Amino acid sequence: MTTDTFKALVLEQEDGKTVADIHQLNLSDLPDEDVLVKVDYSSLNYKDGMAVTGTGKIVLNWPMVPGIDMAGTVVESASDSYTAGDKVVLTGWSVGEKYWGGYSQMQRVKSDWLVPLPDGISAQQAMAIGTAGLTAMLCVMAIEDGDITKDSGKVVVTGAAGGVGSVAVALLAKAGYEVTAVSGRESTHDYLRALGASEILSREEMSERSRPLEKSRWVGAVDTVGGEMLARILAEMDYSGVVAACGLAGSYKLPTTVMPFILRNVRLQGVDSVMCPFERRTQAWQRLASDLPKDMLDNIGQLVSLEQVEEKAQAIMQGQIQGRVVVDLNA
Numbered sequence: 001m002t003t004d005t006f007k008a009l010v011l012e013q014e015d016g017k018t019v020a021d022i023h024q025l026n027l028s029d030l031p032d033e034d035v036l037v038k039v040d041y042s043s044l045n046y047k048d049g050m051a052v053t054g055t056g057k058i059v060l061n062w063p064m065v066p067g068i069d070m071a072g073t074v075v076e077s078a079s080d081s082y083t084a085g086d087k088v089v090l091t092g093w094s095v096g097e098k099y100w101g102g103y104s105q106m107q108r109v110k111s112d113w114l115v116p117l118p119d120g121i122s123a124q125q126a127m128a129i130g131t132a133g134l135t136a137m138l139c140v141m142a143i144e145d146g147d148i149t150k151d152s153g154k155v156v157v158t159g160a161a162g163g164v165g166s167v168a169v170a171l172l173a174k175a176g177y178e179v180t181a182v183s184g185r186e187s188t189h190d191y192l193r194a195l196g197a198s199e200i201l202s203r204e205e206m207s208e209r210s211r212p213l214e215k216s217r218w219v220g221a222v223d224t225v226g227g228e229m230l231a232r233i234l235a236e237m238d239y240s241g242v243v244a245a246c247g248l249a250g251s252y253k254l255p256t257t258v259m260p261f262i263l264r265n266v267r268l269q270g271v272d273s274v275m276c277p278f279e280r281r282t283q284a285w286q287r288l289a290s291d292l293p294k295d296m297l298d299n300i301g302q303l304v305s306l307e308q309v310e311e312k313a314q315a316i317m318q319g320q321i322q323g324r325v326v327v328d329l330n331a
C-alpha cells in the first residue's frame with residue numbers, strides 16, 4: 001500500500017445481485033469527511049455478513065465499502081478533536097451501510113463517529129470487541145442499571161457462542177455472575193465454559209413455545225435471538241428481572257403476553273449500539289478495556305485477511321462462526 005493507492009472491498013449491484021470485489025482505490029475516491037484514518041483492523045459482524053452476501057436491505061448506497069467497525073490511526077484531521085497519530089475506534093452510525101466503512105486500508109469518516117482507542121487495548125483487540133462487544137457491554141450496563149448484581153441470582157445469555165453472546169458471557173462471568181449460556185451447537189460447549197459459563201442449555205429446549213409464565217429462574221438476561229426464545233426468557237424471569245434485548249438472530253418477532261410485565265414486574269430494556277450517544281459509548285469502551293480479560297479477547301477473535309471476508313460472511317449467515325472475526329487490513 002502507498003498512502004494514495006490502497007485496497008478496499010467494494011460492493012456493487014449487478015442485475016439486482018450484490019457483487020463483492022477487491023479494488024485498488026485512490027484517496028480521491030474516498031468520501032469527503034473531516035478525518036482520514038489508516039485502518040489497521042476491522043471486523044465481521046452479522047450485519048456485515050448481510051451486506052457482503054446481499055441478504056436483506058442493509059446497504060443503502062452503491063457502490064459501498066462495507067465494514068461497520070474499524071480501528072486505526074488518524075492520518076489527517078480537519079477536526080479539533082483529533083490530530084495525526086491518534087489511535088481511534090469507530091462502530092455504528094450506519095457506517096458500512098449508508099457510509100463507507102472499514103474494509104479499506106484508508107477511509108475518511110466524520111470525527112463525531114470516532115472514539116479514542118482506550119488505554120490498555122490494541123487496535124486488534126478493539127476489533128475482537130467491535131460492535132458485537134460494545135453491544136454486549138451496553139447490555140451488561142443495562143442489567144447493572146436495573147440493580148441486578150452478581151448476588152441477585154442467575155443470568156442467561158442467548159446466541160451465546162456468537163459475537164455479542166461470547167463477549168456478554170465473558171463480561172458477566174468476570175464480574176462474578178453465575179452465567180447460563182444458550183447455544184445451538186454442541187461443539188461450542190468447551191469454548192463457552194472457558195469464557196466462564198457455568199451451565200449450557202440447548203437452543204432447542206429454549207425455543208419451545210412457553211406458557212405466559214413459567215417457573216422463574218433468571219434475574220438478568222442478554223438476548224441476541226428474539227422470537228420464541230425471548231418470549232420464553234420473559235416468561236422465566238424472576239420478579240423485577242431485567243432482560244436486555246439486542247438481537248434478532250432467530251426472529252424479529254416477539255410472541256409474548258403482558259403477564260411477565262404485570263405479574264412479575266419484569267423489565268425489558270432494548271439495546272442499540274448504532275446511535276448510542278458519545279458519552280455512554282465512551283464509557284462502554286472504557287469498561288471493555290478495563291473489565292474484559294485480555295486473554296479472552298485472544299480466545300474470542302480469529303484473524304482473517306480482506307480476501308477471506310466473503311467466505312466468512314457466508315459462514316456468519318449460516319451461524320457457523322464462533323466468537324469474533326477480526327479483519328487484518330495489512331495481511
Ligand code: NDP
Pocket residue numbers: 045046047131132135158159160161162163164165182183184185188203224225246247248249250251271272273274316319320321323
Ligand atoms: P453472530 O452470528 O456472531 O451470533 C448469533 C448467534 O445466535 C449464533 O452464533 C448462534 O449462536 C445464534 N443463532 C443463530 N441463528 C439462530 C437461530 N435461528 N435461532 C437461535 N439462535 C440462533 O451474530 P452477532 O453476535 O454479531 O449478532 C447477534 C445479533 O445481535 C444479531 O441479530 C445482530 O443483528 C444483533 N446485533 C444488534 C446490535 C444492536 O446494536 N442492537 C449490534 C450488534 C448485533 P449459538 O450457535 O451459540 O446458538
